[in-house]
Amino acid sequence: MVASTPETAAARRIELRQVDKFALRRTELAAAALATLSEFGYARTSLREIAQKSGFSHGVFHYYFRDKVDLITYCVREYKAACVAHYDEIASNATSAEQVRSSFAEALASSARDDTPMHRLWYDLRNQSLFDTDFQADVAEVDDSLERMIWRIVTAYAAFAGAEVVLTRSAVYAVFDGLFQQALLGIHAGNDAAVDSLREGVRQVLPRLLQNVGRESTD
Amino acid sequence: MVASTPETAAARRIELRQVDKFALRRTELAAAALATLSEFGYARTSLREIAQKSGFSHGVFHYYFRDKVDLITYCVREYKAACVAHYDEIASNATSAEQVRSSFAEALASSARDDTPMHRLWYDLRNQSLFDTDFQADVAEVDDSLERMIWRIVTAYAAFAGAEVVLTRSAVYAVFDGLFQQALLGIHAGNDAAVDSLREGVRQVLPRLLQNVGRESTD
DNA sequence: ACCGCCTCTGGTCAGCTGTCCAGACTTCTC
DNA sequence: GAGAAGTCTGGACAGCTGACCAGAGGCGGT
Incomplete structure (x- = not known):
C-alpha cells in the first residue's frame, strides 16, 4: 500500500x-x-x-x-448469508451423533415452518436460473454453499457415529433438499403434518446415509 | 340416459x-x-x-x-400424462430387484438427459403453485401421481428384495425428486457428470430405503 | 346453392413494466 | 452560509402483455 x-x-x-x-x-x-x-x-x-x-x-x-437483475442478484446473496449462518452452529455445538441428528432435523423443520415465504422464493429463483443465465452464477454459488453446509453437518454426524457417508456431497444435499422442498409444498397445501413429516424424514434418512468403516456396501 | x-x-x-x-x-x-x-x-x-x-x-x-391460466393448467395435465406413462412399465416389466434398480436409475437418468427443458418447466410451474393458487390444485394432483408412480416402483423393488420400505411414500418421492432436480441443475450448469451422478445416486439410495422384515430400526 | 355455425385472424385497448431523467431536497465540506 | 456532492422523487416514455372483438373465411347440412 x-x-x-x-x-x-x-x-x-x-x-x-x-x-x-x-x-x-x-x-x-x-x-x-x-x-x-x-x-x-x-x-x-x-x-x-x-x-x-x-x-x-x-x-x-x-x-x-443498475437494473432489476442487479437488485435480485444482491437479494440472493443476502439470502445466503442469513441462511448459512443460521445452520452453521449445529455442527459446531454438538457433542454426539444423536444430538446432531436431532438438531439438524429440528433446524430444517422449524426453518421450513417459520421462513416458508423466503424458502419458496429461493426455490423460485433457483428455478429461474435454469432459464435465465443472469442468475446462474450467483444461484450456483449459493446452492454450493448450502451443499457445503449440509455436508459439514452430515460428516460431523458420521464422525460422531464412527462411520462413513456413502453418498457424494452433492447427492446428500439433493436428498435433504428434496425432503425440504416437499415439506414446503405440503405446508402451502395446508397439510398440518408436513413439518413433522420433514423432521421425521430427516431423522430416518440421516442414519441410512452411513455405513460402518471397513465394510463394503453391496454394489 | x-x-x-x-x-x-x-x-x-x-x-x-x-x-x-x-x-x-x-x-x-x-x-x-x-x-x-x-x-x-x-x-x-x-x-x-x-x-x-x-x-x-x-x-x-x-x-x-378461457385465459392464460386455463392454457397452462391444460399443459400441466398433458405433462403428467406423458410422464407417468413413460415410467409405469418399469415396475410391471421387471423380474428382479436388481432389474428394478437398474431400470429405475436409468429411466431417471435418461429422462433428465433427454427431456431437460420439460422437466425444468415442471419444477418452474410447481414453484408457481407456491405463489399462485390458480395452479395449486392441478399441480398437487400431478405431483401426487408422480409420487404414486415412484412409490409403485420402490415397493416393487422392496417386494423383490423381500424387505420393507422404511420411509413414507411422500418422503421416498421427495428423496428421488431431490436427486433429480439436482441433476437438472447440474446439467444446466454444464456439469457433464450430472447424469451419471443421478444414476449412481439413485442406485445407492434405493437399497438404503429398505430394511429386512421383522427387524426394528434404531430410533 | 344457400345458410348457419365453427374457426381463425389481426387489430385494438387499457394496464403494467423497466428504464431514464430533470429537478427538488438533504448532507457534508470548507 | 455558500457551494458541491450525494440522495431521492415522481413523471415520462417505449415496449410488452392479456384480453377482447369485429369480421373474414371455411365447412357441413339441407
Missing part, C-alpha cells in the same frame, strides 16, 4: 463512509425487495410493487441498483 | 365430432405452448410468443382457452 497524503487520506475516509452508507442503503432496499419477492414470487413482482411496499419511490432502486 | 330421437342423435353425433375436433385442437395448441414454455419458463413466456412459435395467431389461443 502507498502511504497517503493527508488529503487523500481524508478523501478516502469520506469515501469509505459514503461507501458504507451506500452499502447500508443497498442492504436496506434489498431487504425490502426480499420481503415483496417472497410474498409474490419472481414472476409477479415488479419494481413498483417493491417500492410501494417498502415506502420508497420506485426511482431510488435504480439509483442503488 | 334418455333415448334419442333421430334428430338429437344426429346432433349429438355432430356435437361429439366437434368436441373431438375441439379437444384435438386444444391438445395441439397446448403442445405448442409446452414447447415454448419449456424453452423460456413461465415468467418469460407470453401468449404472443407461444403463438408466433407455433405458427398460429395469438387470437386462437383465446378461442380454445
Whole structure:
C-alpha cells in the first residue's frame, strides 16, 4: 500500500463512509425487495410493487441498483448469508451423533415452518436460473454453499457415529433438499403434518446415509 | 340416459365430432405452448410468443382457452400424462430387484438427459403453485401421481428384495425428486457428470430405503 | 346453392413494466 | 452560509402483455 497524503487520506475516509452508507442503503432496499419477492414470487413482482411496499419511490432502486437483475442478484446473496449462518452452529455445538441428528432435523423443520415465504422464493429463483443465465452464477454459488453446509453437518454426524457417508456431497444435499422442498409444498397445501413429516424424514434418512468403516456396501 | 330421437342423435353425433375436433385442437395448441414454455419458463413466456412459435395467431389461443391460466393448467395435465406413462412399465416389466434398480436409475437418468427443458418447466410451474393458487390444485394432483408412480416402483423393488420400505411414500418421492432436480441443475450448469451422478445416486439410495422384515430400526 | 355455425385472424385497448431523467431536497465540506 | 456532492422523487416514455372483438373465411347440412 502507498502511504497517503493527508488529503487523500481524508478523501478516502469520506469515501469509505459514503461507501458504507451506500452499502447500508443497498442492504436496506434489498431487504425490502426480499420481503415483496417472497410474498409474490419472481414472476409477479415488479419494481413498483417493491417500492410501494417498502415506502420508497420506485426511482431510488435504480439509483442503488443498475437494473432489476442487479437488485435480485444482491437479494440472493443476502439470502445466503442469513441462511448459512443460521445452520452453521449445529455442527459446531454438538457433542454426539444423536444430538446432531436431532438438531439438524429440528433446524430444517422449524426453518421450513417459520421462513416458508423466503424458502419458496429461493426455490423460485433457483428455478429461474435454469432459464435465465443472469442468475446462474450467483444461484450456483449459493446452492454450493448450502451443499457445503449440509455436508459439514452430515460428516460431523458420521464422525460422531464412527462411520462413513456413502453418498457424494452433492447427492446428500439433493436428498435433504428434496425432503425440504416437499415439506414446503405440503405446508402451502395446508397439510398440518408436513413439518413433522420433514423432521421425521430427516431423522430416518440421516442414519441410512452411513455405513460402518471397513465394510463394503453391496454394489 | 334418455333415448334419442333421430334428430338429437344426429346432433349429438355432430356435437361429439366437434368436441373431438375441439379437444384435438386444444391438445395441439397446448403442445405448442409446452414447447415454448419449456424453452423460456413461465415468467418469460407470453401468449404472443407461444403463438408466433407455433405458427398460429395469438387470437386462437383465446378461442380454445378461457385465459392464460386455463392454457397452462391444460399443459400441466398433458405433462403428467406423458410422464407417468413413460415410467409405469418399469415396475410391471421387471423380474428382479436388481432389474428394478437398474431400470429405475436409468429411466431417471435418461429422462433428465433427454427431456431437460420439460422437466425444468415442471419444477418452474410447481414453484408457481407456491405463489399462485390458480395452479395449486392441478399441480398437487400431478405431483401426487408422480409420487404414486415412484412409490409403485420402490415397493416393487422392496417386494423383490423381500424387505420393507422404511420411509413414507411422500418422503421416498421427495428423496428421488431431490436427486433429480439436482441433476437438472447440474446439467444446466454444464456439469457433464450430472447424469451419471443421478444414476449412481439413485442406485445407492434405493437399497438404503429398505430394511429386512421383522427387524426394528434404531430410533 | 344457400345458410348457419365453427374457426381463425389481426387489430385494438387499457394496464403494467423497466428504464431514464430533470429537478427538488438533504448532507457534508470548507 | 455558500457551494458541491450525494440522495431521492415522481413523471415520462417505449415496449410488452392479456384480453377482447369485429369480421373474414371455411365447412357441413339441407
